[in-house]
Amino acid sequence: MKITLKVWRQKNTKSKGQFETYKLDHVSEDMSFLEMFDVLNEQLINEGKEPVVFDHDCREGICGSCSMYINGRPHGPKNAVTTCQLHMRSFKDGDIIVVEPWRAAAFPVLKDLSVDRSSFDRIMSAGGFVSVNTGNAQDANSLPIGKDIADEAFMSAACIGCGACVAACKNASAMLFVSAKVSQLSLLPQGQPEAKKRAIAMVNQMDAEGFGSCTNTGACSAECPKEISLSNIARLNREYLSASVAGE
Amino acid sequence: MSINKLDSKIPEGPIDQKWTKYKSSVPLVNPANKRSLEIIVVGTGLAGASAAASLAEMGYKVKAFCFQDSPRRAHSIAAQGGINAAKNYQNDGDSTYRLFYDTIKGGDYRSREGNVHRLAEVSSSIIDQCVAQGVPFAREYGGLLSNRSFGGTQVQRTFYAAGQTGQQLLLGAYSALQRQIGMGNVTMHTRHEMMDVVTIDGKARGIIARNLITGELERHFGHSVLLCTGGYGNVFYLSTNAMGSNVTAAWKAHKKGAFFSNPCYTQIHPTCIPVSGDHQSKLTLMSESLRNDGRIWVPKNVEDAKLVREGKLNPNDITEENRDYYLERRYPAFGNLVPRDVASRAAKERCDAGYGVNKTGQAVFLDYAAAIERYGKIEATKQNLTNPDKATLTKLGNAVVKEKYGNLFDMYKQITGVNPYNEPMQIYPAVHYTMGGLWVDYNLMTTVPGLYALGEANFSDHGANRLGASALMQGLADGYFVIPYTIGAYLSTDIRTKAIPTDHEAFVQAEKEVADRLNKLINIKGTKSVDYFHKILGKIIWDECGMARNEAGLKKAIADVQALRNEFWTNVRVPGEVNEFNTELEKAGRVADFLELGELMCKDALERNESCGGHFREEFQTEEGEALRDDENFSFVSAWEMTQDAQWQLHKEELKYENIKIAARSYK
Secondary structure, rough: EEEEEEEOOOOOOOOOOEEEEEEOOOOOOOOOOHHHHHHHHHHHOOOOOOOOOOOOOOOOOOOOOOOOEEEEEEEEOOOOOOOOHHHHHHOOOOOEEEEEEOOOOOEEEEOOEOOOOOHHHHHHHHHHHOOOOOOOOOOOEEEOOOOHHOOOHHHHOOOOOOHHHHHHHOOOOOOHHHHHHHHHHHHHHHHHHHHHHHHHHHHHHHHHHOOOOOOOOOOHHHHHOOOOOHHHHHHHHHHHHHHHHOOO | EEEEEOOOOOOOOOOOOHHHHHHHHHOOOOHHHOOOOOEEEEEHHHHHHHHHHHHHHOEEEEEEEOOOOOOOOOEEEEEEEEEEOOOOOOOOOOOOOHHHHHHHHHHHOOOOOOHHHHHHHHHHHHHHHHHOOOOOOOOOOOEEEEEEEEOOOOOOOOOOOOOOOOHHHHHHHHHHHHHHHHOOEEEOOOOEEEEHHHHHOOEEEEEEEHHHHHHHHEEEEEEEEOOOOOOOOHOOOOOOOOOOOOHHHHHHHHHOOOOOEEEOOEEEEEEOOOOOOOOOOOOOOOOOOOOHHOEEEEEHHHHHHHHHOOOOOHHOOOOOHHHOOOOHHOOOOOOOOOOOOHHHHHHHHHHHHHHHHOOOOOEEEEOOHHHHHHHHHHHHHHOOHHHOHHHHHHHHHHHHHHHHHHHHHHHHHHHOOOOOOOOOOEEEEEHHHHHOEOOOOOOOOOOOOEEEHHHEEEOOOOOOOOOOOOOOHHHHHHHHHHHHHHHHHHHHHOOOOOOOOOHHHHHHHHHHHHHHHHHHHOOOOOOOHHHHHHHHHHHHHHHHOOOEEHHHHHHHHHHHHHHHHHHHHHHHHOOOOOOOOHHHHHHHHHHHHHHHHHHHHHHHHHHHOOOOOOOOOOOEOOOOOOEOHHHHHHOOOEEEEEEOOEEEEEEEEEEOOOOOOOOOOOOO
């Protein structure tokens, strides 16, 4: 099939970007969206032009690298998939597809479709861990954890840190990302001793990075490729409030 | 061929006391000295992140590097199945010895006893550590940890977190690493690629790294350097590895004197989604667990296979007597559950004979119809339904299969557009893991003093074939529980060495060589893209040094790779500039290294005149087509030294089995 792409091109963080239009004449419906970009880049290289820079790595939906804003939606038109798992059979012959990078003050564009998400790492450094040094651990089965709790913690831990929640949010809030980590650890007994400190520290770092506030529109969860639930945000709010009251 | 250069430094004593005694006698570094000792960790997957975090906790100054935009994205994250540990929580007779034994046997008797026993010993502590970090492993209703079984074992020792075990373990190690970064004990350099190792007086003393955003080269000093940079499966172009996975760090170390071991041992996983066309950029694994209930077959008649390929015959219309369940036919005892290498070769054999079932002729069926019917009948019995019709049975059976394998079936449908509940899945083997890697001794040190290799980057634990759920175990064992001890043996002798300023001649020279090479690549200004060369290289290696190898093919492949390398260096086109974010330039550097490694893989395969594990030489097989090992002549680790550019000398480390009796592997 034939596809027309309007792709955001930007040389570096400081320069101004603009859309460029490209036409692809032989797109197979079996291609993934990123494989279509491989074809585009091969075409650009053969024409002596610079290929489009975009983040990608595992191409099986788990590393969280890929990050394209496709026709106004992070990771494109299908629910619960990353861009790398989106296939061209989701599009029609003759389609015009607009592709942009994540847009958020805390995710500056590095080049073309690649953005800097190191703010997520810094939020993790602020409190997204259990303080246990190697070798300190007791036997793994000495602390039973109910299956329902363990499963719930796992659902929160499934976040791949791609940043689609931020890109989807009109305020560019990182609440879904932060709340998923806070929830995972506060649900588990291992995370309890630091629960209050963690909530405060991670929220403070999130604010310091320039992410916006949460206004409960739910776009983050709707666009999340791993379907991280909004209830995580409710839990973060409870943790944060109780920590604030406790004067942490 | 010299043997004396390779001292594995396995401690003396009985196998189950070597590590304990070693730990009690290894020299320590006092806390004050640790503060002034700097360690460079390259790669932040399971091995790298766990090593960097643990060493920083101990008080060393750590600098960590990864090419991804965050340490959390290393390809360990994609591991699905699980992690082995000899906990014996299931009370099914597991023990350290059994895990040790299974790993040696699974590796087809080509790994080192001392290292493997240590791996089995520390396996339990890994699970403890991960649970303490908040890794949400699967649990039973009583709140205790759940286990499942995996190929090549008779016990349930695999811990898992749904089909995302690698992700959860990596996020655990990543959170420990981020904690140390926040505390200022680790300096993290993301989007940095190691371009070379710097050696001074024969010792590793630092690296040259490239900032991938600005293109600038940086010099970093370290008292020692740890390479935790994964395997080299991407030499095949198509593999289950991530797009960025590469051999560059290990290869640069190899060029600076580190021996490269067993490069011909590659693991081909039997259940991957087949190639759909020339645009294919990577292959996706379907968990091995699917072979528990699925039946693998091709049409019995070659005409039927042809009609299926042309889309003129629906596989569901091929009657039972016209199907060849070739694994069940050839291996009645293990059937569809034979080990990975055996299942992969059998699929290739059928497809080569003309029985392949997709457009390219390289696919076999993995069929769930029988399982759906069987589960349907069981459900009908449970629900007291008498004489249920076929539609009811299918509905009931589908529900059971969905519960067990739903996420995998969804993934298959997402990628292929075919509904596997109605039509048999198509699968084909794909490159998945590389057992070979940098040669290391018991301390995980390469042949370059101060230079270490951890995880998949080293060769040490899996012999010629890795068992499922053992890669995660090894990565974390090396990082959490081995290197924190063994590095003391070296650093305790280095406490008087002050940090060497990076304007030292060796750094200047190394940086200049890196810069020259980058400029050379970009100034070729040829006519073919990097991917063009990578795809051709991948096809050569896959065809001649893949699932089956033979002398003539390997010799041809060596010549072809050499010719391709020459063409690459005269005709590759790398657009853009050196001093900018240039993903084509990154790829070009990596493919240039694969073009050298590919030759060495073929040389190693040519040298090894036997079949073992992932290495199957067609000349060395039984009359029934099974692998024929030659313990008399090939019970050794090959360790290649690069004497000059693309010239190698082979060294051998003899493998001694003092605790395990060597036997043939049979699955008949």
